[in-house]
Amino acid sequence: MAILLHLETATTNCSVSISKDDEIVVLKENNAASYSHSEQLHVFIKEALKEASLSFSDLDAISISKGPGSYTGLRIGVSAAKGLCFSLDIPLISVPTLQSMAHQVQLKPDELVIPVLDARRMEVYSCIYGSDHKEVRETRAEIVNEESFADYVSDIKVYVVGSGAEKCRGVLQHPNFVFDESIVPSAKDMASIAFRKYKAGQFEDVAYFEPYYLKDFVLQQKKNKN
Incomplete structure (x- = not known):
C-alpha cells in the first residue's frame, strides 16, 4: 500500500489530502480569497497526518498540483513539497491542476x-x-x-x-x-492521478522541478501620481 500526501495551492483553495493508494483518507482545505497558503499549508499537513494516525516517515511520495494557476500559490506549494521530499528522501509527483479539476x-x-x-x-x-x-x-x-x-x-x-x-x-x-463556476482545484481529486503515476514510476527531479506557470509573472507597479 502506498501512502501519498497531496498538496493543492494553485488557486485560493489551500488544500491537503492523504491517500492510501488512490483512496482519500483525510482532507483539509480552506478556500479563502486572502490566499492564506503560507499560514495554513504546513498546519494542514500536520493536522492531516495526525487525523490519519500517520507520521512523516510513513509517507511514500508527495504529489503537488503543478499549475497553471497563481504564481505565488504555486511557489508556496512546490517549495513545501520539494522541501519535504528532500528531507524524507521520497519521490515527487506532479499533477496538472486542470486535469484534477476535470476529474470532478x-x-x-x-x-x-x-x-x-x-x-x-x-x-x-x-x-x-x-x-x-x-x-x-x-x-x-x-x-x-x-x-x-x-x-x-x-x-x-x-x-x-x-x-x-x-x-x-x-x-x-x-x-x-x-x-x-463552483468547481475549484482540490487535493481530494489528485489521488487517482498521483497513484497511477506512482505505480508507473513517473517522478519529477526534485532539484529541478518548477511549477507550470504557463505565462511569465508580471509585477504590477503602482503608478506615480507626480
Missing part, C-alpha cells in the same frame, strides 16, 4: 469537460478532456471570444468548469455548453 465531472461517453481558471481580463487557462479524462487538447492561456472551443461543441454536452466559467458564460452561446 462525471461524463457520459463522447462528452467533454473544459476546466478553466480565471486569468487577466478576458483570458483563461484552459485544457480539454474527454470522457475518460484524457487530454483532447493541450493547456493554453487564451482570450475567450464567441469562437472559443467552437470546434469541440456540436451535438454533445461540453462542461465548462472552474473560476473562469462565469467569464465564458457571457460569451459562449451554444446551447450545449454547461457552465459550473
Whole structure:
C-alpha cells in the first residue's frame, strides 16, 4: 500500500489530502480569497497526518498540483513539497491542476469537460478532456471570444468548469455548453492521478522541478501620481 500526501495551492483553495493508494483518507482545505497558503499549508499537513494516525516517515511520495494557476500559490506549494521530499528522501509527483479539476465531472461517453481558471481580463487557462479524462487538447492561456472551443461543441454536452466559467458564460452561446463556476482545484481529486503515476514510476527531479506557470509573472507597479 502506498501512502501519498497531496498538496493543492494553485488557486485560493489551500488544500491537503492523504491517500492510501488512490483512496482519500483525510482532507483539509480552506478556500479563502486572502490566499492564506503560507499560514495554513504546513498546519494542514500536520493536522492531516495526525487525523490519519500517520507520521512523516510513513509517507511514500508527495504529489503537488503543478499549475497553471497563481504564481505565488504555486511557489508556496512546490517549495513545501520539494522541501519535504528532500528531507524524507521520497519521490515527487506532479499533477496538472486542470486535469484534477476535470476529474470532478462525471461524463457520459463522447462528452467533454473544459476546466478553466480565471486569468487577466478576458483570458483563461484552459485544457480539454474527454470522457475518460484524457487530454483532447493541450493547456493554453487564451482570450475567450464567441469562437472559443467552437470546434469541440456540436451535438454533445461540453462542461465548462472552474473560476473562469462565469467569464465564458457571457460569451459562449451554444446551447450545449454547461457552465459550473463552483468547481475549484482540490487535493481530494489528485489521488487517482498521483497513484497511477506512482505505480508507473513517473517522478519529477526534485532539484529541478518548477511549477507550470504557463505565462511569465508580471509585477504590477503602482503608478506615480507626480
